[in-house]
Amino acid sequence: xxxxxxxxxxxxxxxxxxxxxxxxxxxxxxxxxxxxxxxxxxxxxxxxxxxxxxxxxxxxxxxxxxxxxxxxxxxxxxxxxxxxxxxxxxxxxxxxxxxxxxxxxxxxxxxxxxxxxxxxxxxxxxxxxxxxxxxxxxxxxxxxxxxxxxxxxxxxxxxxxxxxxxxxxxxxxxxxxxxxxxxxxxxxxxxxxxxxxxxxxxxxxxxxxxxxxxxxxxxxxxxxxxxxxxxxxxxxxxxxxxxxxxxxxxxxxxxxxxxxxxxxxxxxxxxxxxxxxxxxxxxxxxxxxxxxxxxxxxxxxxxxxxxxxxxxxxxxxxxxxxxxxxxxxxxxxxxxxxxxxxxxxxxxxxxxx
Amino acid sequence: xxxxxxxxxxxxxxxxxxxxxxxxxxxxxxxxxxxxxxxxxxxxxxxxxxxxxxxxxxxxxxxxxxxxxxxxxxxxxxxxxxxxxxxxxxxxxxxxxxxxxxxxxxxxxxxxxxxxxxxxxxxxxxxxxxxxxxxxxxxxxxxxxxxxxxxxxxxxxxxxxxxxxxxxxxxxxxxxxxxxxxxxxxxxxxxxxxxxxxxxxxxxxxxxxxxxxxxxxxxxxxxxxxxxxxxxxxxxxxxxxxxxxxxxxxxxxxxxxxxxxxxxxxxxxxxxxxxxxxxxxxxxxxxxxxxxxxxxxxxxxxx
Numbered sequence: 001x002x003x004x005x006x007x008x009x010x011x012x013x014x015x016x017x018x019x020x021x022x023x024x025x026x027x028x029x030x031x032x033x034x035x036x037x038x039x040x041x042x043x044x045x046x047x048x049x050x051x052x053x054x055x056x057x058x059x060x061x062x063x064x065x066x067x068x069x070x071x072x073x074x075x076x077x078x079x080x081x082x083x084x085x086x087x088x089x090x091x092x093x094x095x096x097x098x099x100x101x102x103x104x105x106x107x108x109x110x111x112x113x114x115x116x117x118x119x120x121x122x123x124x125x126x127x128x129x130x131x132x133x134x135x136x137x138x139x140x141x142x143x144x145x146x147x148x149x150x151x152x153x154x155x156x157x158x159x160x161x162x163x164x165x166x167x168x169x170x171x172x173x174x175x176x177x178x179x180x181x182x183x184x185x186x187x188x189x190x191x192x193x194x195x196x197x198x199x200x201x202x203x204x205x206x207x208x209x210x211x212x213x214x215x216x217x218x219x220x221x222x223x224x225x226x227x228x229x230x231x232x233x234x235x236x237x238x239x240x241x242x243x244x245x246x247x248x249x250x251x252x253x254x255x256x257x258x259x260x261x262x263x264x265x266x267x268x269x270x271x272x273x274x275x276x277x278x279x280x281x282x283x284x285x286x287x288x289x290x291x292x293x294x295x296x297x298x299x300x301x302x303x304x305x306x307x308x309x310x311x312x313x314x315x316x317x318x319x320x321x322x323x324x325x326x327x328x329x330x331x332x333x334x335x336x337x338x339x340x341x342x343x344x345x346x347x348x349x350x351x352x353x
Numbered sequence: 354x355x356x357x358x359x360x361x362x363x364x365x366x367x368x369x370x371x372x373x374x375x376x377x378x379x380x381x382x383x384x385x386x387x388x389x390x391x392x393x394x395x396x397x398x399x400x401x402x403x404x405x406x407x408x409x410x411x412x413x414x415x416x417x418x419x420x421x422x423x424x425x426x427x428x429x430x431x432x433x434x435x436x437x438x439x440x441x442x443x444x445x446x447x448x449x450x451x452x453x454x455x456x457x458x459x460x461x462x463x464x465x466x467x468x469x470x471x472x473x474x475x476x477x478x479x480x481x482x483x484x485x486x487x488x489x490x491x492x493x494x495x496x497x498x499x500x501x502x503x504x505x506x507x508x509x510x511x512x513x514x515x516x517x518x519x520x521x522x523x524x525x526x527x528x529x530x531x532x533x534x535x536x537x538x539x540x541x542x543x544x545x546x547x548x549x550x551x552x553x554x555x556x557x558x559x560x561x562x563x564x565x566x567x568x569x570x571x572x573x574x575x576x577x578x579x580x581x582x583x584x585x586x587x588x589x590x591x592x593x594x595x596x597x598x599x600x601x602x603x604x605x606x607x608x609x610x611x612x613x614x615x616x617x618x619x620x621x622x623x624x625x626x627x628x629x630x631x632x633x634x635x636x637x638x639x640x641x642x643x644x645x646x647x648x649x650x651x652x653x654x655x656x
Binding site for chain 1: 368369371372375626627630631632634635636638639642643644645646647
């Protein structure tokens with residue numbers, strides 16, 4: 001009796017596990033096997049690997065929170081193509097490298113728009129890579145059990161996604177925040193979660209803490225090494241690459257000056273520009289040259305700009321405004337940035353400096 | 354245990370024991386992976402906060418109280434189950450400890466093997482209760498101080514142990530008046546003392562413990578919705594109100610389980626190879642399997 005009980009238990013467990021795998025495969029909340037737009041609640045870190053594999057695209061827009069408010073409909077209208085936004089919350093350079101490697105492997109992308117956040121290249125180590133779902137990026141079926149029987153799959157996304165699907169079928173109208181979080185184009189779009197404007201930006205600003213150590217030489221060497229490592233994985237022979245430095249506000253450079261790392265980051269920018277302009281099929285845009293960086297009404301904090309700026313950047317990709325045609329010397333970048341900070345401080349004398 | 358290893362009849366596969374072992378292992382795995390690890394999120398978030406309102410502080414303390422029980426007893430059940438697979442009878446270490454009517458009884462139901470070891474190697478050699486009341490109280494205090502130190506090299510553990518010793522001694526001092534208190538009130542009182550002392554056990558420092566205690570005493574700041582923030586895990590933005598209902602509901606359910614339901618020892622004693630137990634075992638195992646992929650902390654690295 002006990003023997004029969006135990007063997008039937010094992011058979012029942014196997015049957016339940018297979019049934020769960022089948023259900024997870026059919027629902028597929030992370031789009032690992034098929035893409036379903038406007039149906040599921042999207043977590044960027046979990047769905048991006050599936051989108052890279054299964055979405056229909058020929059253009060990728062890769063970056064941090066700086067690109068998350070990009071209107072992908074406008075992108076199609078101005079720049080054409082079939083774009084896909086590749087971004088996750090608090091993305092790290094290591095994560096960008098992993099995702100870029102996968103994009104290259106899949107081979108669909110012919111046009112690359114890559115946002116270069118200087119600060120991504122500075123850290124020695126990022127803290128959250130142990131939570132990165134490597135098993136979603138690879139093509140191995142053997143580790144798909146981590147997805148099909150995963151905690152987040154079963155305890156979060158399947159119940160929520162089935163609930164959302166049922167609500168849609170029943171004609172229940174969902175809050176706009178939910179419908180936005182279900183759109184691939186609007187992945188990680190945070191425009192409605194924050195207040196933009198000088199008052200909001202200044203209220204969030206505080207000067208850098210005193211007494212923190214910063215090694216300019218070691219940091220610059222590390223940034224250059226990590227940059228070289230990143231661009232070595234890009235195939236400039238096959239594909240068109242547009243790199244851009246996002247328009248941090250002049251308030252950011254005021255902070256960087258006080259923190260003592262402005263010159264290092266600008267030296268890195270000069271280095272990166274120089275290396276990129278040597279490459280074939282590459283364009284470089286420097287939006288940090290833009291005149292609007294001194295107007296804090298365009299921002300929600302010292303780096304994050306309003307969606308209207310994302311729209312303007314798309315126009316610049318088309319018309320070539322802020323295109324860098326020759327490498328800039330670090331000294332020239334410092335002079336330009338200092339002038340922007342001076343203009344900002346005249347406009348907003350309440351900024352501590 | 355040793356006589357069992359010498360028993361030749363135990364060296365052959367036994368289907369009855371294997372079935373019982375699988376059953377109790379699945380229960381233990383469910384307790385650890387599903388219940389304890391879910392509560393760990395609440396407790397960790399609460400203890401990491403800079404301040405807590407009344408409701409959130411109590412929810413944090415209760416979360417840890419139930420976490421440590423289900424975690425520890427879950428592991429013990431898994432050990433019993435694995436032992437059964439090998440025909441070894443490992444003793445249960447927990448027998449509904451939160452149903453205890455005194456601290457003394459609590460320590461006869463909680464981590465039973467540790468209690469026995471401390472009794473044999475510390476309490477009895479010191480004289481136990483054979484050398485008068487004052488020496489008994491002294492021996493209790495020393496034994497529980499050692500218990501505190503055994504759990505970890507931190508002053509919070511030492512104070513936790515000392516307070517358990519103190520309450521144990523006070524129970525003996527006031528044993529007559531306490532015997533007149535209704536049973537349910539004694540159980541509730543014991544639970545609240547144990548719950549309060551677990552805060553010291555879990556806290557990183559005295560300041561951390563004080564933060565939680567301040568919240569537990571601050572009736573002017575109920576902050577009910579702060580309870581919902583204990584369950585935020587960063588993957589899905591569930592509304593705080595729903596999370597609050599979830600946390601409070603779960604804690605209420607677990608309180609019912611601890612106070613009113615039978616423990617693993619009773620469940621194993623009543624085990625039969627029927628369809629119902631097979632289905633329950635399979636479901637518990639599969640739910641636990643899903644929860645295993647969640648990040649889980651091995652709390653015994655702390656002590």
